Amino acid sequence: MAGSRSFNTRRLxxxxxxxxxxxxxxxxxxxxxxATKGAASFDNAADFMGNLPFRYILEAVVIFIPLYxxxxxGLYITFTAKNNTSRYGYFRNWMYLLQRVTGxxxxxxxxxxVWETRIAAAFGAEVNYQMMADILSSPFMVAxxxxxxxxxxxxxxxxxxxxxVSWGLTVSPRSQRISTYVTMGVFVALAIVSVxxxxxxx
Amino acid sequence: MSDKTIKFLITRQDTxxxxxxxxxxxxxxxxxxxVISALMEIRRSPVNAxxxxxxxxxxxxxxxxxxxxxxSMVINGKPRQACTALxxxxxxxxxxxxxxxxxxxxxxxVDRSRMFDALKRVKxxxxxxxxxxxxxxxxxxxxxxxxxxxxxxCMTCGVCLEACPNVNSKSDFIGPAPLSQVRLFNAxxxxxxxxxxxxxxxxxxxxxxxxxxxxxCVQSCPKGIPLTTSIAALNRATTFQAFKNFFGSDxx
Numbered sequence: 001m002a003g004s005r006s007f008n009t010r011r012l013x014x015x016x017x018x019x020x021x022x023x024x025x026x027x028x029x030x031x032x033x034x035a036t037k038g039a040a041s042f043d044n045a046a047d048f049m050g051n052l053p054f055r056y057i058l059e060a061v062v063i064f065i066p067l068y069x070x071x072x073x074g075l076y077i078t079f080t081a082k083n084n085t086s087r088y089g090y091f092r093n094w095m096y097l098l099q100r101v102t103g104x105x106x107x108x109x110x111x112x113x114v115w116e117t118r119i120a121a122a123f124g125a126e127v128n129y130q131m132m133a134d135i136l137s138s139p140f141m142v143a144x145x146x147x148x149x150x151x152x153x154x155x156x157x158x159x160x161x162x163x164x165v166s167w168g169l170t171v172s173p174r175s176q177r178i179s180t181y182v183t184m185g186v187f188v189a190l191a192i193v194s195v196x197x198x199x200x201x202x
Numbered sequence: 203m204s205d206k207t208i209k210f211l212i213t214r215q216d217t218x219x220x221x222x223x224x225x226x227x228x229x230x231x232x233x234x235x236x237v238i239s240a241l242m243e244i245r246r247s248p249v250n251a252x253x254x255x256x257x258x259x260x261x262x263x264x265x266x267x268x269x270x271x272x273x274s275m276v277i278n279g280k281p282r283q284a285c286t287a288l289x290x291x292x293x294x295x296x297x298x299x300x301x302x303x304x305x306x307x308x309x310x311x312v313d314r315s316r317m318f319d320a321l322k323r324v325k326x327x328x329x330x331x332x333x334x335x336x337x338x339x340x341x342x343x344x345x346x347x348x349x350x351x352x353x354x355x356c357m358t359c360g361v362c363l364e365a366c367p368n369v370n371s372k373s374d375f376i377g378p379a380p381l382s383q384v385r386l387f388n389a390x391x392x393x394x395x396x397x398x399x400x401x402x403x404x405x406x407x408x409x410x411x412x413x414x415x416x417x418x419c420v421q422s423c424p425k426g427i428p429l430t431t432s433i434a435a436l437n438r439a440t441t442f443q444a445f446k447n448f449f450g451s452d453x454x
Binding site: 006010080081082084090162166169170173 | 421
């Protein structure tokens, strides 16, 4: 299949965004939600996740390799587009632009977030409720986390919509419209979960 | 005779290499004009709004009834056919510009060769020639024929490529129009016999996977072709084709 490399890469990009990166995002949001039940509860959950067997392999295979492949190829996709929402202000064209903008914000946010927690942990810091409470004691970081997490959640939800189109699951206009409602429902639900979690550390 | 006038602001370009510039024209109003008849008026006496003699504006046209696609240009910001752009329905001054997605030949005339090359790339035809008479092909159900007729309305006008954010100088995307043609020819009972060739052509670089789902094409298509439905249907077909190519299949 000479010449179909970009087809395969693009499909892989679409798949990895949902499995495993999207699933990891859901797991991460669920585990973090323990923070709303108090510091001890969060520490317990973080401890469990942090001490899973094969942790480094799991992190590499489920998180870092697919995440950075998705992110770097996503940057390439973003910068080969020529956005034109000013001339064509259709709903889907705005979503197309937002998908790319939130993707770039998410990459910046996630890279910083990994640096501040996982890399810091590798240098001896302990990942627990107190660590997040310290980070979120600055109003600037609260804003940064809110923007970052909401971007990630939007990018995932709207990415689900285009995942369904890219693999040919939603073909007809009606199915794509219903899929828009469902994925935006997912966005709202995940936004509530993540915002409540962030405020649980303040 | 009324003293009403129509104003045109036209983006002009003398050669493919020179810089574009704007020129204003003012014409006497007549009822029921379209952009083509206004351009013909300018050609009849090429004088700009300042009263200076200038060169006549170049544009392409052919059928004058929105079936050939030749007179596509950007009119008040939107790509469309000049023949069906009625002056009475347009905001003034009427701005005309070439579809910059394509190489500009001169003024409003662009070179849409890339679209015809793309049709060749995806084999948008039905091979019926043999060394002997192959006889009649399979029948097409009437309901399907009516459905396929909608897809066959594509006139290669270039409007969907102009509206697509993924068709640009940084990308090799062939654009929505040739993709939808694959769906048309793969739906035909005889064309179906070569559907794998077309699907494999779509899976090459610059093909189907370069679509980013902005869906501007379906909003812009002057013939109302369900381009994004075609793209999603082909996404499904190429999903199966990719698995088949990789793993092999029990079906021929």
